[in-house]
Amino acid sequence: MLLRAESIRMAFGGFLAVADAGLEVAEGEIVGLIGPNGAGKTTFFNCLAGDLKPSGGRVLFDGADITLASPEAHAALGIARTFQVPATFDEMTILENVMVGAFLRHPREKEAREAARRTLALTGLERLAEHKAKSLGTPGRKRLGIARVMATEPRLVLLDEALAGLNPAEIQQAIELVRMIHRSGVTLVIVEHIMEVVLTLAERIVVLNQGRVIAEGRPKEIVNDPAVIDAYLGRSHARRAHQP
């Protein structure tokens, strides 16, 4: 297993955001993490990325315990994350944004610049290289967020709502980008609120509700799982779905 999270628990004061969640991701997989609003997806995700130190449980990456490792240590190990609200470096150009990521593996400026240009070409942003990041709209920012992360040459990418706020055409382009990243040999964990998108992308899906994993399996199995339908739509829908 490339990534293994075991019985993660995260409490904020008296509130238990993640009660007991686990996840296993094999090298080369795309795993979707879904759940209704407030299910604890983002908190769980932040525990995986090193942004939060869980109150209990542990996270293993390639066999090493990284539960308490800092976000920068995660990046160095090859675990990269994007943000739901893309935190681009607005006053820097798009090329410079990506260079910050590239410097992780290429300490010299010239090589970092070349690596960043390659990443921009791959992600379709090369035309805008010299523009300031603040000139981009939401889809561009999300794309830049992904490009910046790819420049760190990760083994595992955690995508936090990469498609939220995009229109259908933009979603289609973003899906192409995610597929391309996957083809390049990167393992992906996708947190997404929009179910349809995850169903088309992910090979395996983990469903969180109220801080616990309530279902896990292939997309087809998940959509018919009564517990999942119940969590998303309520009990009456779950019953109706199972009437012959």
Place this chain on the structure above:
Amino acid sequence: MPRKPIIGWLALAAVLIVFPLVFTGAYYEQLAAFVILSAISASAWNLVGGYAGQVSVGHAVFFGVGAYMPLLFYKLWEASPLLGFPAGIVVSVLIAIVIGVPTFRLSGHYFSMATIAVAELIRILVSDWDFLGGAIGLMGPATPRGWWDLVYRSSVPYYYIFLAVLAVLLYITHRMERSRFGYYLRAIRAGERAARSLGVPVSRYKLYALMLSAGFTSLAGSLYAVKFGFVDPGSALGILVSVQMVVMAALGGAGRLLGPLLGAVILVPLQTTTNTFFGGAGTGLAFILYGGIIMLLSRFEPGGLLELWERFQARREARTARGRALLGAGEDHAA
């Protein structure tokens, strides 16, 4: 942006080198030396306050350590004040580590306030410490015993010493801008959380920036001390010293290579004029002036004058490009 930046640099260097030869007279020479000295301390502040975006308002601590150390060496051992320069740098860098580790846990205004608190605390302590001359301060050698005392009647030799130090500092800053260190500092300024997620060791780099900045601020303080031959808590450790660095860098353009120099070129003459015009009341007036500049900048032009200039240039270029397109519409559109 000029098309051949090297020409711009040579022109700037030429103007600065020739200046005291053209504008002679004690008043102008002293003023010019003070402009360059202020540019050094503001450029040193710029490393951490501008590039890394950690707005310290306590840099008087490093300036003060640098200013006191050469004169302390003279007082204790009648040693050359020059020996105090490296000692000041070492002590300042150590203080930077002691201050930086706890205060960098704070962000934004809280960091700025913590640095003010530390600086004022040290100023009050030094004012009551007889070893450092208390409220009266320390004196340097009145007449030179040799070249190593760096005592000159004219301001011109100081001007060229200051200019050489400024050149070294700006060269290092320029190199930094083009290195991983510089990119990481700008990323930290733009967003610490995102920077960390890309593998930037934020706390470590902020500390490096503060250490480098403290070392050069200390050097500026030492140069100040040998030029004036006298320091007291107010002139070397007062909050005005810190505020001056912030305002100069911010006026010209914080986080830009030449921003602090531009700020110093504008503000120092302004300040000297008000001082000579209003006499003793001038110090109070400087506070009002700085307050006004801070308010205007943060309301209208947080990027400083250099950014304003670049925007103006970009607009003009766009206009001429449009003009050219209109003139050569036939060929250009065919392409």
